[in-house]
Amino acid sequence: MEYVTLSNGLKLPLLGYGVYQVPPDECERCVLDALEVGYRAFDTAQAYVNEAGVGAAVKKFGIPREEVFLTTKVWITNYGYDACRKSVEASLKKLDTDYIDLMLLHQPFADYYGAWRALEDLYDEGKLRSIGVSNFFPDRLVDLCSFCRIRPMVNQIELHPHHQRLEDMEWMAKYGVQVESWAPFGEGRGGLFEDPVLTGIGAKYGKSAAQVMLRWQLQKGIMLIPKSSRRERMAQNFDIFDFALSDEDMAQIAGMDKKTSSFFSHDDPRIVEMLAGWDPLPE
Numbered sequence: 001m002e003y004v005t006l007s008n009g010l011k012l013p014l015l016g017y018g019v020y021q022v023p024p025d026e027c028e029r030c031v032l033d034a035l036e037v038g039y040r041a042f043d044t045a046q047a048y049v050n051e052a053g054v055g056a057a058v059k060k061f062g063i064p065r066e067e068v069f070l071t072t073k074v075w076i077t078n079y080g081y082d083a084c085r086k087s088v089e090a091s092l093k094k095l096d097t098d099y100i101d102l103m104l105l106h107q108p109f110a111d112y113y114g115a116w117r118a119l120e121d122l123y124d125e126g127k128l129r130s131i132g133v134s135n136f137f138p139d140r141l142v143d144l145c146s147f148c149r150i151r152p153m154v155n156q157i158e159l160h161p162h163h164q165r166l167e168d169m170e171w172m173a174k175y176g177v178q179v180e181s182w183a184p185f186g187e188g189r190g191g192l193f194e195d196p197v198l199t200g201i202g203a204k205y206g207k208s209a210a211q212v213m214l215r216w217q218l219q220k221g222i223m224l225i226p227k228s229s230r231r232e233r234m235a236q237n238f239d240i241f242d243f244a245l246s247d248e249d250m251a252q253i254a255g256m257d258k259k260t261s262s263f264f265s266h267d268d269p270r271i272v273e274m275l276a277g278w279d280p281l282p283e
């Protein structure tokens, strides 16, 4: 495993496992499989409604808590100082743990300043070992970095060969914010798993397009959390430490950037309306 050290000195695995769209009743099995494969970092969210499955799997696997790294995210209906604090307590319970390794604000909308102040205090109290944001475009990130007490340590954003976020990464570097990719395969949209550049590079090393995409991000120092419900793919996605892409390979992949989201943009007002009206959390 390769590791990254965040701005506060916390060391985290670069490669983890994400559980978006893993149904609550399947999550424990998936995370147990991932633990057996070797993953030690897990990314969930209040909005995924499967935090309890992650916590149950870690307990069942019987691994010392300090050998596992748990990330979760506060949803916008839990923003504002008091609601955010309360929701973090609920996440701790669901994850069955005394602390969370990385807590993110899921979206840059609603009262994220109130929520951020709650995360700062919970960080000081030791309940959160690091804090960060997700889907913050550079303008929102620079705003938050300019007026907060503790700067975000991570920004989790959509990033894959079709959407490489080079300018965003420059802003993050300027403010000491570690980049973490979501959808490191773009969920396969735009034919990424079959792309001839990626499969061609993979053929040289006996690796799949998926492994090439992950290796490319790993070599750029990006934290990544690929998702698969299938154990054999979990193992394939974990098997990226025994080869290295050449400068030429890296340049070829750099040429695939379409500089546009494969999903939607968080600064599109229609998307803001859609997310503002979405409440995935059960009462």
Ligand SMILES: NC(=O)c1ccc[n+]([C@@H]2O[C@H](COP(=O)([O-])OP(=O)(O)OC[C@H]3O[C@@H](n4cnc5c(N)ncnc54)[C@H](OP(=O)(O)O)[C@@H]3O)[C@@H](O)[C@H]2O)c1
Residues within 6 Å of the ligand: 017, 018, 019, 020, 021, 043, 044, 106, 134, 135, 156, 157, 181, 182, 183, 184, 185, 186, 187, 188, 193, 208, 210, 211, 225, 226, 227, 228, 229, 230, 233, 234, 236, 237
């Ligand atoms: N912060 C945010 O707003 C946000 C948004 C989206 C995602 N995320 C996080 O990022 C994680 C990853 O993103 P994601 O799940 O959206 O997309 P992803 O990891 O890019 O892609 C997952 C898809 O790829 C398939 N897949 C996985 N490995 C494969 C392989 N080796 N070969 C072929 N197909 C493969 C999976 O199918 P199978 O499961 O059938 O294998 C699934 O359909 C999420 O789980 C979540 O933790 C965060």
